[in-house]
Amino acid sequence: MHSLEDVQIGDNIGPEPLFLSKDRVRAYCNAAGLAGVPRFTDDELARKEGLPGMITPGNMSAALVGKLVTDWAQPMNGRLVRLGTTYRSPVLPEHHLTLQGFVTQVDHGERTAELDIWIENEDGDRLVTATATVKFPPKA
Template identity: 45%
Template sequence: MRSFADVHLGDTIGPVEHTFTTEGVRAFCTLWGQTGESRFTSEEVARREGLPGPIVPGIMSMAVLSRLLTDWADGGSLRLLDVIFRQPVPHHQPLRLVGTVTDLRPEGGQGVVEVDVFLERADGERLVTGKALLAVPLDAG
């Protein structure tokens, strides 16, 4: 379990490599209740909407960023994830999930960790940027 005492300003979370597949996006959309062809699952629909190809739903991008953070927090909890979608997130391209600890403070008997998070291409171009707040125990005991 990660504790507040284990975390320092500037700590890096990740990077974790991730590739969204069309099959994974289809499965996510089905769970989400969006069946049928859409800009998320169809090359044709995406191109008709002016996109270069199918894109990843925003909430799916947020889900993988959430997992990056909660896996790192190891027993802590995600209080807030606020993101900006700077560009569409494509299928079948290797991407990186990464975060940087930007603030630390004790609050309400827990440690609050503020993190800048990014979903970026292999060349560092950021497709999704955001801020997250994580709550972790003040000590490991």
Template identity: 30%
Template sequence: MSAPMDVPFLTVITVTREHLREYAAASGDQNPIHLDDELARANGLPGVIAHGMLTAGLMAERSQAWVKEVLGAEWEMSRFNTRFRSMVFPGDEISIGGLAKPGADEWTLDLKARNQKGEAVVTGSAAFRKVK
């Protein structure tokens, strides 16, 4: 069995309001807390926040890119779990990395998305199985 491997942290995005509009249109999640400062503030937030699933989507892509590059194209994602720990705001720079652990017939990547202050904003894990 192989040893665990580092998934290097890479900066994947500096969040803009345009990203939030694009993600809202692409995902169908038009919750105004992601699009309208006034409504976000009326709901107790300091202003618009990024969709948690935008960061999660970037995390899934970071894991897929690492697996394809290091393990090869014959692995596919079987599970993906994320926990949203801290809010992400326009202007935040997000980097994603972690640790990949081999199992009997799958690899599990434990991942963290950090903001520019080093705070974990989303944590998650992605499991990959070999395509039959």
């Protein structure tokens, strides 16, 4: 696809398989200033908080969803201008996840597309759901 004119309601975004290792989550926490938050870095301390183990920070999940959107939009010179996320269940590291979604609305006047995106686990449970708005350049 090259431009908004090629985008249609119902187009798939992804699916993109993803395996989040604990080391990768810890690396994110180090970079994001979250290394001191045990629920994101340490299984045992996370369990003491009532969690099943260390969990992925919400900001990291949002970043992964955002990257799926920008990877889709960038070849068309589209820009992610809004991302809204809902955290339904903890995203646990060491699981096989899938990021995917759909184009749900296209506005040729505003040059925007609305997307539904989610992260699901091996059982098909949607752990994080999101909507995003992508803005496209004026028609050439």
